[in-house]
Amino acid sequence: MQKNTQPNQLLLLEDVVNLGRKGDLVKAKPGFARNFLLPKKKAVIADKRTIRLQERLKEERAKQSAVDKKESEAFAAQIKGKTLKTNVKSDKEGHLYGSVAVVDIVKILEEEEGVKLERRNVVLPKPIKTVGTFEIQLRLKEDVPATFFLKVIGEGQIEEVKSRVKVKEEGAEDLSEEGVSEEGEPLPTLKEQKAEMRDELEERSKK
Incomplete structure (x- = not known):
């Protein structure tokens, strides 16, 4: 049988x-x-x-x-339109060494928003492998949808800008009190140079 x-x-x-x-x-x-x-x-x-x-x-x-x-609807309203940030090791061109995966997003949400989600709550077709700002979709309990933005900042680009700022700082010692070059042309102040570097880094992270 x-x-x-x-x-x-x-x-x-x-x-x-x-x-x-x-x-x-x-x-x-x-x-x-x-x-x-x-x-x-x-x-x-x-x-x-x-x-x-x-x-x-x-x-x-x-x-x-x-x-x-x-609770899901309350959290969806809380995070709507927000931009969370994470620093990831990258090369100067903005390609990540590794990626930002679902498990990383779960950790970011827990650290930044104090909410503990399951990996299945994050809708991410494929891992993020470049710097930039990405819209992240969530599927919370009771199938409540939610979205937020994740800004991935490359640490390689940060180090590059820091290095350039350091060079500018060292070069500032060669300037006269009037802030002119050896050719007599006016140069931007160190504060202006740092602001320019920050703007450049901000612009790169948007790409």
């Missing part, structure tokens, strides 16, 4: 990604149920005695869903 390999019917005690929500009746392969769902108390085997439990779980899920949706 052929062994019965039909999946077991289970009642989920909590949400399980790619399987179902709390209170749902689902079917799972015996190995997955035996080795993960049941020992982790994420589900129980469904029978006549679980009907009342299912009703209670669905009520709890409905209440939690309302809370989750409200």
Whole structure:
């Protein structure tokens, strides 16, 4: 006689990604149920005695869903239009050594906004590999959408500008009190030169 390999019917005690929500009746392969769902108390085997439990779980899920949706909408409004920044090692042309991936964005949001998201909440088709400003899409709990901007600043470009500022500072010692070159032409002040460097770095990060 052929062994019965039909999946077991289970009642989920909590949400399980790619399987179902709390209170749902689902079917799972015996190995997955035996080795993960049941020992982790994420589900129980469904029978006549679980009907009342299912009703209670669905009520709890409905209440939690309302809370989750409200919190997600509040965070979406909080971060809308914001630009967060991150410094990443790069070459002088703005190509990153490595990339900014989903896990990095999750960490940035936790550090800057105090919110802890799952990786699945970040919609990023492919890792970011260049400097610039990028629109990041999020899919929060209860499928609430959110967007913000992430400005990736290359540390290689920062070091280049710092080096040029240092050269300018050293060169300033050769200027006369009137701030003119050896040819007698007026030169910008050191403060103006630094501002020019900052503007250049800002412009590069937009590319």
